[in-house]
Amino acid sequence: MKPVKAASTARKPAIKTSKTALPAKAGKQAPGPEPKPYHHGNLRESLLEAADTVLAREGALGITLREVAKEAGVSHAAPYHHFASLDDMLAAVAERGFLRLREAMAERAQAVDTGERLLQIAEIYVSSARANPAQFRLMFGPLLARKTEFPPLKVAAESAFGLVHAAARAHDAKNGSELALVCWSFAHGLSNLLIDGAFDGLPMELPAANVLTRQLAQRVLMGVVVA
Amino acid sequence: MKPVKAASTARKPAIKTSKTALPAKAGKQAPGPEPKPYHHGNLRESLLEAADTVLAREGALGITLREVAKEAGVSHAAPYHHFASLDDMLAAVAERGFLRLREAMAERAQAVDTGERLLQIAEIYVSSARANPAQFRLMFGPLLARKTEFPPLKVAAESAFGLVHAAARAHDAKNGSELALVCWSFAHGLSNLLIDGAFDGLPMELPAANVLTRQLAQRVLMGVVVA
DNA sequence: CGCCAAATCTTTCTCTTGTAAAGATTATCA
DNA sequence: TGATAATCTTTACAAGAGAAAGATTTGGCG
Numbered sequence: 351m352k353p354v355k356a357a358s359t360a361r362k363p364a365i366k367t368s369k370t371a372l373p374a375k376a377g378k379q380a381p382g383p384e385p386k387p388y389h390h391g392n393l394r395e396s397l398l399e400a401a402d403t404v405l406a407r408e409g410a411l412g413i414t415l416r417e418v419a420k421e422a423g424v425s426h427a428a429p430y431h432h433f434a435s436l437d438d439m440l441a442a443v444a445e446r447g448f449l450r451l452r453e454a455m456a457e458r459a460q461a462v463d464t465g466e467r468l469l470q471i472a473e474i475y476v477s478s479a480r481a482n483p484a485q486f487r488l489m490f491g492p493l494l495a496r497k498t499e500f501p502p503l504k505v506a507a508e509s510a511f512g513l514v515h516a517a518a519r520a521h522d523a524k525n526g527s528e529l530a531l532v533c534w535s536f537a538h539g540l541s542n543l544l545i546d547g548a549f550d551g552l553p554m555e556l557p558a559a560n561v562l563t564r565q566l567a568q569r570v571l572m573g574v575v576v577a
Numbered sequence: 578m579k580p581v582k583a584a585s586t587a588r589k590p591a592i593k594t595s596k597t598a599l600p601a602k603a604g605k606q607a608p609g610p611e612p613k614p615y616h617h618g619n620l621r622e623s624l625l626e627a628a629d630t631v632l633a634r635e636g637a638l639g640i641t642l643r644e645v646a647k648e649a650g651v652s653h654a655a656p657y658h659h660f661a662s663l664d665d666m667l668a669a670v671a672e673r674g675f676l677r678l679r680e681a682m683a684e685r686a687q688a689v690d691t692g693e694r695l696l697q698i699a700e701i702y703v704s705s706a707r708a709n710p711a712q713f714r715l716m717f718g719p720l721l722a723r724k725t726e727f728p729p730l731k732v733a734a735e736s737a738f739g740l741v742h743a744a745a746r747a748h749d750a751k752n753g754s755e756l757a758l759v760c761w762s763f764a765h766g767l768s769n770l771l772i773d774g775a776f777d778g779l780p781m782e783l784p785a786a787n788v789l790t791r792q793l794a795q796r797v798l799m800g801v802v803v804a
Numbered sequence: 805c806g807c808c809a810a811a812t813c814t815t816t817c818t819c820t821t822g823t824a825a826a827g828a829t830t831a832t833c834a
Numbered sequence: 835t836g837a838t839a840a841t842c843t844t845t846a847c848a849a850g851a852g853a854a855a856g857a858t859t860t861g862g863c864g
Binding site: 497541566 | 710789
């Protein structure tokens with residue numbers, strides 16, 4: 351699959367924020383079907399968007415450097431000028447996922463009641479995972495375990511958790527950290543099990559996923575009934 | 578990576594439980610360094626063990642058909658007589674993982690107190706994941722979402738959950754199912770986050786993983802403090 | 805303005821990997 | 835014993851990651 355050796359000593363991609371804007375679409379006289387400039391002008395961003403597209407279309411398995419490059423309309427070697435490797439690109443995709451997750455949580459968890467806010471966070475977490483399982487798997491895949499290799503990913507991931515932590519502290523100042531870990535673990539596990547279809551075909555009747563989430567999250571917060 | 582097309586129409590592997598036992602190690606006069614019989618005799622099992630070895634040695638990323646075949650000492654095409662594809666083999670590996678997990682949980686969760694039993698299950702779950710992260714990732718990877726394609730995997734996975742379900746029902750007959758889902762989700766999420774290193778470098782002091790597990794699991798069972 | 809260096813993109817190559825096809829070897833059973 | 839099927843090997847192929855080198859721009863800098 352991937353040659354074992356890591357980023358070699360070849361010329362480094364020199365990842366520089368391209369200053370040039372997208373070239374004006376129309377040429378001088380538009381002689382044919384868009385001559386397409388040699389320099390893309392904004393390839394890095396385009397690649398990330400293309401990666402999102404491919405990820406949603408093909409699933410986590412079908413995401414390929416070549417496929418992404420094709421989706422972005424460049425040669426399969428072009429990405430190497432913006433990313434050190436496929437993993438590096440995927441890490442950037444995951445990073446965006448964490449940023450979006452954080453944004454979504456911040457945006458929707460607005461309730462005044464601190465407990466309700468935690469419930470909303472759990473709901474968003476789970477529904478985000480369900481909305482794009484492939485991206486969720488990528489975000490929490492083996493890349494995350496190597497986040498020290500990808501500092502921006504590390505920052506984004508920890509920033510998302512920071513939001514959970516803050517909400518937990520607001521709910522319980524003394525045990526905020528523990529509460530945050532419990533909530534996060536629960537929401538994360540439920541998300542994973544749901545998108546893995548681990549519950550499918552289970553010998554018990556389950557409500558719809560979003561209902562189930564709130565129901566279980568409440569139980570975690572309020573404490574399970576100790577019969 | 579893998580040519581898109583699925584299992585083709587080629588002759589089917591005719592997976593039959595080989596009746597012949599392992600050939601006696603010593604030949605007639607042992608002329609050289611083990612002539613090695615043409616027929617392995619027990620290749621399917623050997624491949625699964627080799628896969629476990631490779632999985633533990635190389636991680637989830639480095640497990641390849643060819644590497645496993647080499648580890649088992651056969652040609653890289655031999656596995657196709659016992660597994661329809663790489664995924665099929667990995668599904669079998671995952672299946673064994675679920676069987677072992679179930680066994681481990683059944684073996685250690687012996688406490689008379691039903692709550693304590695749930696705590697022990699959580700501990701086993703998490704410690705199993707931490708003991709062999711690659712296998713855990715494989716078990717709950719994208720293959721699980723396709724478990725209908727691999728019936729034995731489906732059976733093994735559901736059997737493992739069945740044990741959790743039983744323990745939860747013992748603790749709370751009325752809400753056993755909900756409790757089982759909560760416990761499972763929590764343990765699963767915590768396992769994932771731990772092996773992903775999601776907690777590494779977090780701005781809070783955490784106890785050792787096994788201590789943390791019990792501590793948080795207690796909180797889930799007893800209910801978090803609603804300040 | 806003109807030119808050189810660096811950045812960006814392409815084509816071409818190599819190596820690894822999953823899988824197919826066909827041939828060799830051995831076991832099974834009538 | 836001899837045909838048939840199962841098991842294993844060798845060979846072949848296509849797809850993917852990444853390296854190497856060449857083509858095309860862009861951007862300074864005189």
